[in-house]
Amino acid sequence: MAATRVHQRLAERRQSESVSTRKDIKVLLVDDEQAFVDTLAMRLRMRNLEVDTVYDGSQALAFLMDLPVEDEPDAMVLDLKMPDMSGLEVLRRVKKYYPRVEVIMLTGHGSDSDADEAQRVGVFDFLKKPVDIDTLMGRIREAHRVKLEKAAARVSGDDSTT
Amino acid sequence: MEQNREKDLRVAQTTFVGRIIASFTHELRNYLAIIGESAGLQQDMISLGGKSKLDASEYLKFLKDIEAEVRRALKLITYLNRYAHRMDFETSDFSVNEAMEELAALVSRLAYLKKISLEREFGPDIPIIHTSPALIQLVVYCLFDQMLKSMSRNSTITLKTEAVSGAVAISLTPRGTPAEAAEEGMCSGTELEQVLQSIGGTMTRQSDGAATVQLPFTKPAGG
Numbered sequence: 001m002a003a004t005r006v007h008q009r010l011a012e013r014r015q016s017e018s019v020s021t022r023k024d025i026k027v028l029l030v031d032d033e034q035a036f037v038d039t040l041a042m043r044l045r046m047r048n049l050e051v052d053t054v055y056d057g058s059q060a061l062a063f064l065m066d067l068p069v070e071d072e073p074d075a076m077v078l079d080l081k082m083p084d085m086s087g088l089e090v091l092r093r094v095k096k097y098y099p100r101v102e103v104i105m106l107t108g109h110g111s112d113s114d115a116d117e118a119q120r121v122g123v124f125d126f127l128k129k130p131v132d133i134d135t136l137m138g139r140i141r142e143a144h145r146v147k148l149e150k151a152a153a154r155v156s157g158d159d160s161t162t
Numbered sequence: 163m164e165q166n167r168e169k170d171l172r173v174a175q176t177t178f179v180g181r182i183i184a185s186f187t188h189e190l191r192n193y194l195a196i197i198g199e200s201a202g203l204q205q206d207m208i209s210l211g212g213k214s215k216l217d218a219s220e221y222l223k224f225l226k227d228i229e230a231e232v233r234r235a236l237k238l239i240t241y242l243n244r245y246a247h248r249m250d251f252e253t254s255d256f257s258v259n260e261a262m263e264e265l266a267a268l269v270s271r272l273a274y275l276k277k278i279s280l281e282r283e284f285g286p287d288i289p290i291i292h293t294s295p296a297l298i299q300l301v302v303y304c305l306f307d308q309m310l311k312s313m314s315r316n317s318t319i320t321l322k323t324e325a326v327s328g329a330v331a332i333s334l335t336p337r338g339t340p341a342e343a344a345e346e347g348m349c350s351g352t353e354l355e356q357v358l359q360s361i362g363g364t365m366t367r368q369s370d371g372a373a374t375v376q377l378p379f380t381k382p383a384g385g
Contacts, residue, residue, distance in 0.1 A: 033192050035227055039199040046206050081188060083277045084315065108191030111184075129191045130198035133206075 024050045025144045026072070030060040030090065031079040031106070036129075040077075043133055049140065057085030064098050072101055075124070075143040077136070080107035080114060088117055095122045100151070102143035106131060167356055174349045175296075178303050185271050186242050193235040200224045200231075241267045248295040253361075256295045258323055258330050258377070259284045265299045266321055269306060277315035278338075280306075285324035292380045293361045298332070301354050301365075305334045305373045308347030312371065314339045326376070333374040340371075 027049050031037045034055055041051045052073065054060050064072065076094060080087035091103050102124040107114075115126045124143045127136065203224055241264045248254070248261070266282055273280040302321070309319050317338025324331050351367075358365050363377045 033196060035231075036192065036196045036199055039196065039203055039224070039227070043199060043203055043206055046210050081275060083275050108188040108195065109184075129195035131195070133202055 024048070025140060026050045026074050027052070027140055028060065028063060028073040028076045028101075029053045030055075030057065030076060030082075030087075032056055032082045033079070044137075044140075047133075047137055056082050057087065057090040060090055061093055064094070064101070069100065072098060074102065074147050075140050076101050076103045077106050077140070078103055080105055080109045080118075088114065088121070091118060091121050091123055100147060102147050104136075104139055104143060106136070167353070170350075170353050171357060174304065174353065175300055177348055178300050181272070182242070182245065182268050186238060186268065189238055189271055190235055193231045193238075196231045197228050197235075200228045238267065245299070248299065253292060253294050255290050255292050257290055258288050258298070258332065261295045261299055262302065262321060262323055262332065265302060269303060273306075273310060273319065276310055276313075278310060278313055279318045281318055281320045283320055283322040285322070288323060288325050288330055289379055291330060291377060293363075293377060297357055297361055298363075298375070298377065300349075301357055301363075301375055302332055302334065304347060304349035304354055305375075307349075309334060309336045309371065311347055312336070312341055312344035314341045329376045329378050331374050331376050333372060335370070335372040 027044060029037050029041055029044075029051060030053075032055055037053045037055065041053050044051045052063065054063055060076070060078070078087045078090055082090075087105055087107065091105070094101055094103055099122075103122075104124050105115075105118050105126045106129060107126075108129045118126055124146070125139050127139065204221065207221070244260075244264050245268060248256070262284065263282070266280055270280050306319065306321075313319070313336050317336060320333075320335045320337070322331075322333045322335070324333075355365055358375060361377070362380070363375055365373060365375050367373045
């Protein structure tokens with residue numbers, strides 16, 4: 001029984017490793033500054049990420065709705081201050097309905113209370129604009145890695161990483 | 163009583179300045195982010211190149227984006243700088259339209275975030291007046307803040323200036339659907355009236371929620 005579990009974990013790990021070397025980490029960019037989103041999307045695509053873009057929180061939730069789990073983005077890069085629905089509200093709903101998606105907040109807003117609240121709700125990271133592309137890439141890769149670890153833990157019944 | 167009034171006024175002014183600066187720095191970060199990404203993309207094209215090469219017109223587009231963002235940022239910086247200098251002296255000669263244009267530019271993002279549009283209707287030939295521009299801006303901002311909190315999205319607030327028999331009238335008129343649960347504004351009505359009284363102004367409110375501030379024409383200091 002224990003051996004089976006170990007094998008299962010190994011299989012999961014192998015699967016995670018092979019998946020983590022894929023060149024198609026899926027990212028959803030959510031920001032009302034269209035020029036920013038479009039340019040950042042091009043730069044991330046040049047780094048072999050699969051990128052989708054939306055320009056407000058409602059569009060982000062609509063994008064995720066009815067998406068098969070395997071098509072969900074690995075990471076969402078989310079602005080905080082957007083018209084209509086704030087990034088914090090989007091984060092709350094994503095964590096509630098799509099908990100597998102890791103959320104990186106990328107904002108021009110510098111309030112510590114927002115960062116604390118985002119942390120409490122389960123944000124993966126909280127970055128400030130303008131961000132260095134290598135820093136962002138590093139955090140996206142890390143979010144992807146953590147997502148895979150959580151998935152592996154779920155399969156093996158060990159939820160200690162969640 | 164007088165001490166309390168001054169304390170309330172100081173709190174309101176500090177809150178106002180804080181909000182303007184927070185909104186300004188947020189916008190500036192957005193502009194810098196766009197500039198940074200556009201410049202970064204050019205670097206990527208050179209260093210990563212490959213299949214993703216852009217043609218000349220696309221390069222030009224990104225360079226123009228940088229230029230446009232620099233212009234947007236400079237405009238906002240100019241407004242913030244002018245706003246800051248309004249507080250150099252207790253009173254000064256100023257154009258009401260300029261002071262209102264500057265205020266509208268600095269607070270428009272707050273309206274945008276609530277999906278409320280801020281429209282301007284500035285009357286022509288409004289004489290230069292001599293009073294406290296910082297206090298006028300504070301009063302108008304307080305009224306605007308109250309309206310933002312009491313209106314639902316897709317509403318409009320019109321900021322209008324006009325010359326009316328010996329005075330300058332600045333009015334704010336909300337149009338649209340009232341919010342289901344209106345939050346309290348930053349300043350109380352009594353506070354605003356007291357501030358206006360101290361500079362010889364008056365305020366009237368209409369049943370539709372509109373508010374008008376009237377400031378008597380006062381000769382410029384040198385005039």
